[in-house]
Amino acid sequence: MYRYDDLDQAFVDERVAEFRDQTRRFLAGQLSEDEFKAVRLRNGLYIQRHAPMLRIAIPYGLLSSRQLRKLGEVARRYDRSFGHFTTRTNLQLNWPNLADVPDILEQLATVQMHAIQTSGNCIRNVTADHMAGVAKDEVDDPRPYCEIIRQWSTHHPEFTYLPRKFKFAVTGSPEDRAASEVHDIGLHLKRDEQGNLGFQVLVGGGLGRQPIIGQVIREFLPVPDLLSYCEAILRVYNRYGRRDNIHKARIKVLVKSLGIDRFREQVDTEWQASRATAPRLEAAEVDRVRSHFVPPAYEELQNFDAAAGREPEFQAWYRYNTREHKVSGYRAVFVSLKAHGEAPGDMTSDQMEAVADLADRVSFGMIRVTHSQNLLLADVRQIDLYAAWQELKQLHLATPNIGTLTDMIVCPGLDFCSLANAGTINVAKQIQARFDDLDYLYDLGDIEIKMSGCMNACGHHHVGHIGILGVDKHGEEWYQITLGGSVNGFSALGEVIGPSVPQKDVAATIERIVEVYRTQREDGERFVEMVHRVGIKPFKERAYASHSEAA
Amino acid sequence: MRRILKRHEVVADEWRHLGEDATDADALIVPLADLRKEPAVWQARSGRLGLRIAPAESVESLADLLPHVALVAVEFPNVGDGRGFSYGRLLRDRLQFKGELRAVGQGVKQDKIFLLARCGFESFELPPEENADEALKALRRYDVVYQPAEPIEGIRRQRFFA
Ligand code: SF4
Numbered sequence: 265m266y267r268y269d270d271l272d273q274a275f276v277d278e279r280v281a282e283f284r285d286q287t288r289r290f291l292a293g294q295l296s297e298d299e300f301k302a303v304r305l306r307n308g309l310y311i312q313r314h315a316p317m318l319r320i321a322i323p324y325g326l327l328s329s330r331q332l333r334k335l336g337e338v339a340r341r342y343d344r345s346f347g348h349f350t351t352r353t354n355l356q357l358n359w360p361n362l363a364d365v366p367d368i369l370e371q372l373a374t375v376q377m378h379a380i381q382t383s384g385n386c387i388r389n390v391t392a393d394h395m396a397g398v399a400k401d402e403v404d405d406p407r408p409y410c411e412i413i414r415q416w417s418t419h420h421p422e423f424t425y426l427p428r429k430f431k432f433a434v435t436g437s438p439e440d441r442a443a444s445e446v447h448d449i450g451l452h453l454k455r456d457e458q459g460n461l462g463f464q465v466l467v468g469g470g471l472g473r474q475p476i477i478g479q480v481i482r483e484f485l486p487v488p489d490l491l492s493y494c495e496a497i498l499r500v501y502n503r504y505g506r507r508d509n510i511h512k513a514r515i516k517v518l519v520k521s522l523g524i525d526r527f528r529e530q531v532d533t534e535w536q537a538s539r540a541t542a543p544r545l546e547a548a549e550v551d552r553v554r555s556h557f558v559p560p561a562y563e564e565l566q567n568f569d570a571a572a573g574r575e576p577e578f579q580a581w582y583r584y585n586t587r588e589h590k591v592s593g594y595r596a597v598f599v600s601l602k603a604h605g606e607a608p609g610d611m612t613s614d615q616m617e618a619v620a621d622l623a624d625r626v627s628f629g630m631i632r633v634t635h636s637q638n639l640l641l642a643d644v645r646q647i648d649l650y651a652a653w654q655e656l657k658q659l660h661l662a663t664p665n666i667g668t669l670t671d672m673i674v675c676p677g678l679d680f681c682s683l684a685n686a687g688t689i690n691v692a693k694q695i696q697a698r699f700d701d702l703d704y705l706y707d708l709g710d711i712e713i714k715m716s717g718c719m720n721a722c723g724h725h726h727v728g729h730i731g732i733l734g735v736d737k738h739g740e741e742w743y744q745i746t747l748g749g750s751v752n753g754f755s756a757l758g759e760v761i762g763p764s765v766p767q768k769d770v771a772a773t774i775e776r777i778v779e780v781y782r783t784q785r786e787d788g789e790r791f792v793e794m795v796h797r798v799g800i801k802p803f804k805e806r807a808y809a810s811h812s813e814a815a
Numbered sequence: 816m817r818r819i820l821k822r823h824e825v826v827a828d829e830w831r832h833l834g835e836d837a838t839d840a841d842a843l844i845v846p847l848a849d850l851r852k853e854p855a856v857w858q859a860r861s862g863r864l865g866l867r868i869a870p871a872e873s874v875e876s877l878a879d880l881l882p883h884v885a886l887v888a889v890e891f892p893n894v895g896d897g898r899g900f901s902y903g904r905l906l907r908d909r910l911q912f913k914g915e916l917r918a919v920g921q922g923v924k925q926d927k928i929f930l931l932a933r934c935g936f937e938s939f940e941l942p943p944e945e946n947a948d949e950a951l952k953a954l955r956r957y958d959v960v961y962q963p964a965e966p967i968e969g970i971r972r973q974r975f976f977a
Contacts, residue, residue: 271972274959282956286926294946302894303926385895415974419957421933421964422904425897491975502901507870541908543963543975 265326265630266411266556268376275418276373279380283307284366291363306386306424308354308379309365312682318357318365319382320372324392324410324434325353325633329620332631334375336616342368345613348680349601351443351673351724352389352431353633354382358680385513386424387417387498390432393441394634397557398642400590403453404461406436408553409490416491416543423498427505428513430498431470434463443635445469445478445755446727448515449497454484462486467497467527468519471721476516477755479524481531487550492542496535500527560628560643565593570649580702581653581664586644593646597627599639599656600663600671604696607689608674609637618659626652636673638666669711669778670696673724677717677734678741684717686734686741691715691770698771708778711791714749727751729792730774731758741767747777747803748795756796761804773807780806818947819917820928821938823954823968825947828940830865830886830917838862844888847872850880858883867919870898874905881906886915889936891922903934907965925950929957933964 268276283303290300304310308319320335327335335355339347342364343357350356360368372378382389390413392406393399413432417423423430433444436453444450450466463485469478485493497515506512519527571582587596599619601609611619619639623631626648627641634640639661644652656662665671672695675681677688692715699705714728725731731746743765746758765773780803781791795803817828831837833845844865845857857864865886868874877887887906889899899918906912917938918931928939928950941950955969963977 271959271961271974274972275957275961278957278959282926298894299924299926385897415961418961419930420962421930421960422900423897424930425895425900425927427897499901503898507896507898537909541904541963541977543977545975549975 265328266407266553272415273373273376276376276378276380279307279378279419280366280369280373283369287363287366302384305384306381307365307369308382309362310383312358312680315359316362316365317680318360318368318379319350320347320355320357320377320379321382321389322353322355322377322633323389323414324396324407325394325635326407327631327633328375329623329629329631331375331377332616332620332623334371334377336613336620338368338371339616340613346610347613347616348607348676349609349611349633349637349639350675351635351637351722352382353391353394353635354389355633356676356680358676380418381424383429385426385428385430387420387426387430387432390414390417390434391442391447391635392433393435393437394632394640395441395587395596395642396436397559398589398591398594398596399437399439400588401438402436402590403438403455404436405554405557406434406442406451406453407557408550409451409453409463409487410434411553411556412490412545412550413494416494422495423502426498426502427507428510428515430501430515440752440755441635443724443727443751445751446471446475446724447478449494450478451490456484456486460486463490465493468516468524470514470516471724471726472514473511473719473721474514474516475721475726475757476520477757478516479519481524481528488545488547489539490545492539492544493531493535495542496531496538499538500530500534504530559591560630562591562594562643563645565591565645565647567592568646570595570646574650577664578650578653580706581657581662582649584664584668584706585662585666586649589643591643594643595646595649597641597644597649597652597656598634598666599631599641599661600666601638601661602665602671602696603660603663604670604700605693606660607676607679608672608692611639615659615661618655619661622652622655636666636671638671664702665705667710668705669708669713669730669774670699670705672713672715673728674715675717675723677715681717681722683720684734685736686717686743687767688715688717688723688732688734691732691734691743691767694767694771695774698775708782709790711778712750713774724751725749726757727755728758729795730777732770732774733764735764737764743767743770745770745773745777745807747800748792750792759800761800761807763808776806776809777803817940819938819940820947820950820954821915823951825951832867842885844886847877847880854880854883865915865917868902870896870902874902874910877906878910881910881912881914884914886917887912888917888919888940891918891920891927893920893922894924896922900930900934903931903936904964907935925953928953929967932967933960933962935965
């Protein structure tokens with residue numbers, strides 16, 4: 265993984281000192297709410313429903329065991345001994361004291377971490393495929409480019425006061441596991457006919473009130489042009505993105521209003537004019553960063569069937585919570601943060617420390633955070649799987665439900681977020697309780713539920729196979745359900761099935777919907793495929809059919 | 816007399832804005848719209864001429880005026896509007912403006928000074944509630960940067976180059 269050099273370390277240290285001074289000025293009444301807001305957001309600090317919330321950056325989801333241990337320690341010392349992992353692979357602390365935040369940031373800086381640009385109208389934490397470096401189908405490892413983008417976008421002189429937030433995702437495989445099509449800029453590593461590396465560049469994707477799938481602005485951008493081209497996009501956006509209406513300020517609105525072709529022309533014109541003064545990505549710098557991402561020292565091992573002859577519980581875990589690895593004898597192991605009865609994505613300090621220890625023993629001391637709010641130990645020897653499972657089970661981190669309906673993506677909702685309409689965590693628990701039968705879950709197969717507590721769509725509900733959105737109806741929590749959303753390479757936005765349902769009926773409605781699938785699917789057909797084949801009508805008919813039946 | 820921050824110093828401002836007390840010999844900053852209306856009148860003054868642009872105005876359109884002005888003031892109307900950062904870079908890099916580039920408006924806060932300087936601004940008209948000495952310190956807050964941009968005093972390391 266990337267190790268800071270003197271420049272990186274000096275920067276985060278100087279940033280902590282700056283924020284300490286800003287916090288002091290705010291507490292002394294020398295900095296207005298408004299001004300402090302602008303600087304605290306750019307350091308990851310929100311003022312939430314109950315307390316401040318600190319969003320700590322985990323660049324492209326990669327953590328060393330030392331860093332995860334530090335997160336556990338910080339959560340225990342400054343918070344209530346747990347944290348929440350988000351879809352942008354960051355960690356949120358929900359109860360820190362404002363006056364402690366500079367100390368927390370100073371602690372984080374000792375392990376090369378920070379909370380810079382995890383919120384505010386600037387370039388946010390860049391995300392990548394959680395299978396980066398271990399996926400069989402990979403063109404190249406996206407993480408070095410993510411790290412380069414992290415550095416280039418940090419404290420950017422020109423693009424730190426954008427019209428709105430700006431998110432990058434980079435993938436290196438044909439299968440898009442990073443939801444790159446719903447990012448402001450999505451970069452797909454590819455090779456041209458001569459074998460040179462470059463990127464297909466997508467622009468203008470995003471969720472929120474106006475969900476839009478990103479469009480291709482450039483089929484092939486050579487690696488050395490990455491930063492200069494991104495600067496051209498950002499400059500056009502910084503100048504012409506709307507600033508009069510916060511709901512129309514994302515780049516997707518600009519791209520849509522101009523049309524992709526005119527937007528592309530503007531970017532190209534800007535790029536031609538500014539290339540000479542924009543940062544060039546030298547091969548030596550790419551090599552320097554890449555050298556931090558060399559594969560770990562894998563042993564020469566044979567594949568074997570680790571599940572053979574083991575108890576069914578382990579077999580289920582093996583099937584659902586581990587994934588194929590490009591190196592024989594290894595598998596990637598999910599640490600499920602979707603235990604039934606727990607808030608999805610939450611992890612206690614004890615669990616963080618224990619997983620850090622486990623990673624030291626079985627996965628080269630590295631941990632990844634996934635877009636779906638789980639952790640991943642990417643490089644586990646197959647012969648270690650059984651012991652790893654036993655440990656994870658002890659820790660309540662082995663619920664064998666990855667990729668099933670209860671592996672839900674859920675935003676924090678009313679419990680923490682001041683914008684929320686709805687208590688998403690309660691609804692998630694309701695669904696977990698109703699779908700507690702694992703065999704039933706396995707029979708349903710791959711169904712992604714994504715839930716947001718308001719239009720801001722932090723839970724990506726538009727692209728869930730089943731999307732659930734909390735809405736406010738005369739002060740009560742209701743839920744709108746969409747079907748057919750997807751982000752894996754053939755992105756689609758879900759369609760609303762009809763009127764929203766009251767909180768107490770959400771789980772039952774979901775059950776009726778999946779029953780339609782279970783009884784009418786064709787052989788081997790996934791839920792989302794059936795929705796695309798038959799449309800929402802049969803689901804809609806059942807979903808609302810049975811208030812009387814149920815009574 | 817207004818005190819401004821200019822090239823790492825707090826100094827008395829030599830410039831007046833249109834509407835402030837000024838003699839014909841005083842250096843005067845005129846909004847772009849006024850300058851466009853009667854360019855000859857303004858250029859006929861004996862004092863130096865500066866122009867002021869608002870975020871919604873196009874910097875490219877200044878090309879013909881730049882040879883006649885000694886100062887361009889770019890407006891930062893509030894904390895969040897960052898269009899002026901791009902204007903700074905465009906004026907320096909593309910339009911090759913070598914005169915004084917000044918940041919003005921309610922949005923010119925000490926916490927932005929470092930980035931503004933990196934975008935080519937060399938003087939800062941701070942709102943009255945801002946402390947100029949603290950702002951001066953903020954100019955030296957960082958001694959490392961990642962991006963190529965305006966080189967400013969005190970930077971010892973940079974990552975990417977043009
Ligand atoms: S979707 Fe809404 S409720 Fe959920 S975290 Fe985002 S802003 Fe808060």
